[in-house]
Amino acid sequence: MPTYAYQAVNPGKSCDRCQQGFEIIQRIAEPALIRCPHCKNPISRLLFAPAVVIKGSPMTETDRKIKGYEKEGKWSHAAELADKEAEKTKREDLKVRALEDYKKAGYDFDKHDT
Ligand SMILES: [Zn+2]
Incomplete structure (x- = not known):
């Protein structure tokens, strides 16, 4: 769960805690x-x-691996891994990434005449 930071709107009127700002763990x-x-x-x-990082894409071990494949130009490896992970975690960003990597690997979904 992400941590959010809050701060008093009117520091002059508030207690020490919110005057300085405090952090609290909340569900998204x-x-x-x-x-x-x-x-x-x-x-x-x-x-x-x-908060922003968690909402977007947390850097996991798999993310690092995908990044590694991408760096080496192993697009199909990266795509497959991203695809698998997207399915497992339901992460939209990985789905998009998998598609992009598949394209870079030479699969062109737009030109398929099926
Ligand atoms: Zn307060």
């Missing part, structure tokens, strides 16, 4: 907090790296 689906759980003053969510 959970709505953003609008009030500090301590002093009930308004707070706003800060956008920062961890």
Whole structure:
């Protein structure tokens, strides 16, 4: 689960905790907090790296392998791995990547006359 950072909207009125900002672990689906759980003053969510990274594509062992294949120009290897991983993890970004790698490997889906 990602960590989100919050900070007081009006630091002058708020408690020490939200004045300095605090981090809290939330599910992605959970709505953003609008009030500090301590002093009930308004707070706003800060956008920062961890949340963004988790939403996009976390760097896994498989990602690293795919990247390695891509670096070496082994497009079909990269594509197959990305494809498999996309199926397993339901990750859209990997599906797209697999398609791109397949294309680079010489498979041209657009020109198939099936
Ligand atoms: Zn507070």
